[in-house]
Amino acid sequence: MMYQPHQPHQPPPRPPAAPHAAVPAIAVSDLTVAYHEQPVLWDIDLHVPAGVLLAIVGPNGAGKTTLMKAMLGLVKPAAGQVAIFGGPYRQQRQRVGYVPQRGSVDWDFPTSVLDVVMMGRYGALGWFRRPGRNERDLAFTALQQVNMEAYAARQISQLSGGQQQRVFLARALVQAADIYLMDEPFQGVDAVTEHAIIELLRELRAQGKTVVVVHHDLQTVPEYFDWVTLLNVRRIAHGPMAEVFTEANLSHTYGGRTAAVPRR
Amino acid sequence: MLELFLSLWSNWGDYTIRTVALGAAVLGVTSGVLGCYAVLRRQALLGDAMSHAALPGIVLAYLLFGTRDLGILLLGAAGAGWLAALLLLSITRHTHLKEDTVLGMLLSVFFGFGMVLLAFAQKQPTAAQAGLSRFLFGQAATVVERDVLTMAGIGALALVLVALFWKEFKLLSFDPDYAATLGLPVRLLDVGLTALIVVAVVVGLQMVGVVLMSAMLVAPAVAARQWTDRLGPMMLLAGIFGAGAGIVGAVLSASARGLSTGPMIVLSVSSIVLFSLLFAPRRGLVWRWFQTQRNARRLRFAMQHGDVPLSVPTAPPSDPLPDPRIAEQKGVSG
Numbered sequence: 001m002m003y004q005p006h007q008p009h010q011p012p013p014r015p016p017a018a019p020h021a022a023v024p025a026i027a028v029s030d031l032t033v034a035y036h037e038q039p040v041l042w043d044i045d046l047h048v049p050a051g052v053l054l055a056i057v058g059p060n061g062a063g064k065t066t067l068m069k070a071m072l073g074l075v076k077p078a079a080g081q082v083a084i085f086g087g088p089y090r091q092q093r094q095r096v097g098y099v100p101q102r103g104s105v106d107w108d109f110p111t112s113v114l115d116v117v118m119m120g121r122y123g124a125l126g127w128f129r130r131p132g133r134n135e136r137d138l139a140f141t142a143l144q145q146v147n148m149e150a151y152a153a154r155q156i157s158q159l160s161g162g163q164q165q166r167v168f169l170a171r172a173l174v175q176a177a178d179i180y181l182m183d184e185p186f187q188g189v190d191a192v193t194e195h196a197i198i199e200l201l202r203e204l205r206a207q208g209k210t211v212v213v214v215h216h217d218l219q220t221v222p223e224y225f226d227w228v229t230l231l232n233v234r235r236i237a238h239g240p241m242a243e244v245f246t247e248a249n250l251s252h253t254y255g256g257r258t259a260a261v262p263r264r
Numbered sequence: 265m266l267e268l269f270l271s272l273w274s275n276w277g278d279y280t281i282r283t284v285a286l287g288a289a290v291l292g293v294t295s296g297v298l299g300c301y302a303v304l305r306r307q308a309l310l311g312d313a314m315s316h317a318a319l320p321g322i323v324l325a326y327l328l329f330g331t332r333d334l335g336i337l338l339l340g341a342a343g344a345g346w347l348a349a350l351l352l353l354s355i356t357r358h359t360h361l362k363e364d365t366v367l368g369m370l371l372s373v374f375f376g377f378g379m380v381l382l383a384f385a386q387k388q389p390t391a392a393q394a395g396l397s398r399f400l401f402g403q404a405a406t407v408v409e410r411d412v413l414t415m416a417g418i419g420a421l422a423l424v425l426v427a428l429f430w431k432e433f434k435l436l437s438f439d440p441d442y443a444a445t446l447g448l449p450v451r452l453l454d455v456g457l458t459a460l461i462v463v464a465v466v467v468g469l470q471m472v473g474v475v476l477m478s479a480m481l482v483a484p485a486v487a488a489r490q491w492t493d494r495l496g497p498m499m500l501l502a503g504i505f506g507a508g509a510g511i512v513g514a515v516l517s518a519s520a521r522g523l524s525t526g527p528m529i530v531l532s533v534s535s536i537v538l539f540s541l542l543f544a545p546r547r548g549l550v551w552r553w554f555q556t557q558r559n560a561r562r563l564r565f566a567m568q569h570g571d572v573p574l575s576v577p578t579a580p581p582s583d584p585l586p587d588p589r590i591a592e593q594k595g596v597s598g
Contacts, residue, residue, distance in 0.1 A: 003446070003447035003448055003449065072444075072445045073444070073445070074441055074444055074445065090447070093445065093446065093447050096445070098442060098445045100439065100441055100442055104439070104441065105438055105439045106306075109304060109437070109438050109495075110304070110489060110492065110493050110494055110495050110498050111434070111438065111493075111494065111495055112493075112494065116438075119431075119435050119438070119439070119442070122431055122432075122435055122443075122446055122448070123446030123447050123448070125431070127432075128428060130431065131431065155493035157493075
């Protein structure tokens with residue numbers, strides 16, 4: 001029994017993996033979000049084709065996390081809508097995996113690494129069913145994908161920042177989604193983890209998945225991603241890296257205070 | 265302590281002692297288990313606000329229905345506690361006030377109103393109001409078999425719900441946003457779990473009283489967390505600690521005249537907490553102190569004998585002193 005009773009039993013047919021497919025993986029239209037009358041996002045339109053690695057980039061307070069939360073239905077927009085493969089999020093949630101910011105949870109919670117990864121299956125399990133052998137196997141496989149299988153039985157408070165991040169990635173992988181939304185997965189991780197994450201992102205793209213990442217480090221944007229959204233409350237620019245990631249656009253996004261000029 | 269258990273054992277036939285011990289065990293298990301959620305979700309103060317808020321509910325239920333039936337009074341308590349919790353959730357959501365501010369405000373407003381009502385009820389000529397003040401600090405000796413059955417029924421229902429919604433409540437407590445993206449009805453689960461915590465508070469009111477009841481939510485969970493790193497065992501241990509402290513405190517207070525039960529139970533559970541904070545393996549203060557000392561001694565020994573631990577990366581080939589010119593250049597460019 002799913003949490004959403006009206007959900008069709010079979011997942012909808014998968015879209016073609018090629019970029020510029022007819023139905024965009026994510027379509028945001030006229031989206032405005034406000035906290036206490038203060039707009040955080042203003043009239044955002046985005047079409048994210050399936051199969052791209054997209055970075056959302058912008059200064060602090062630009063609304064990057066809010067945009068991601070609006071895509072996930074966690075934030076109620078004042079206007080506009082988000083469509084995932086042409087449908088509302090609540091009907092497509094099985095096709096979306098989410099990696100929240102590492103600091104958003106209490107890592108002293110009494111649970112194990114494997115247990116956290118299995119949480120990614122709770123949505124598919126539905127009411128009253130406990131995770132069993134199948135979920136355990138899936139979780140272990142996901143841990144192998146992020147090179148964390150040796151830590152399966154660890155208490156989560158014993159992990160380093162990079163390891164925590166990889167556990168969250170594994171939890172999203174176990175959802176077997178088509179779209180992955182990641183909020184600052186590179187925040188405060190060491191070079192080894194950063195490399196492991198970027199390898200994983202490329203692997204996901206090779207499988208035709210769509211990956212959207214809130215990212216902070218301008219230096220690595222052109223190297224890691226192939227699409228970019230420049231955001232500062234408004235959509236400054238959005239599209240393929242070569243067209244969008246220009247000095248003029250960046251300077252517009254950061255209000256002329258770009259510390260890091262893109263190396264092109 | 266030993267004498268206590270001996271007297272408990274030899275007096276097991278004694279109706280009052282047996283009833284009191286059973287009631288205390290029921291209260292300890294319920295509040296211990298549900299208290300784990302309160303502690304893990306950082307809502308320890310919520311229990312305090314809800315138990316204080318229960319007082320006007322109890323007195324109002326008595327004034328309206330003119331009965332001392334525990335079930336009716338506890339319904340009043342639960343209604344008032346839940347109202348306070350809902351007010352808390354909506355005030356924090358719709359205003360700029362911080363949660364602790366709202367908690368403190370609600371707690372004193374409800375409790376103050378309860379004290380006014382209690383004073384009013386005690387002026388009534390009927391004799392029935394005589395027992396109402398026991399809800400302030402609890403009085404185990406007033407517990408009868410019927411009350412224990414009421415408490416056990418409510419508590420068992422709450423525990424069954426915890427088992428049924430185990431993975432949902434766990435995910436809600438660990439990562440509510442992620443739970444929402446998976447399609448869990450987070451708002452509903454939140455309200456439901458809060459209601460269960462109200463239930464745990466209400467079950468203990470007659471024995472522990474509104475003033476100290478929150479300790480029964482927080483203390484067993486805090487003590488249990490010291491001994492385990494898994495949620496299931498933590499809840500089991502918290503239930504055992506809660507029941508143990510409940511029995512010890514209640515039997516002590518029932519065996520002497522004029523001892524309020526709440527303070528006795530709270531003192532018992534506090535000693536469990538103190539012991540756990542000090543002596544639990546890995547998390548206990550004493551254990552950690554010894555561990556630090558031992559590690560430092562081992563490392564000093566290793567350094568003196570040139571045994572480099574495997575986790576230390578190999579040192580670069582030892583250089584002569586750094587070239588002053590390079591250092592200078594670094595200084596300029598940096």
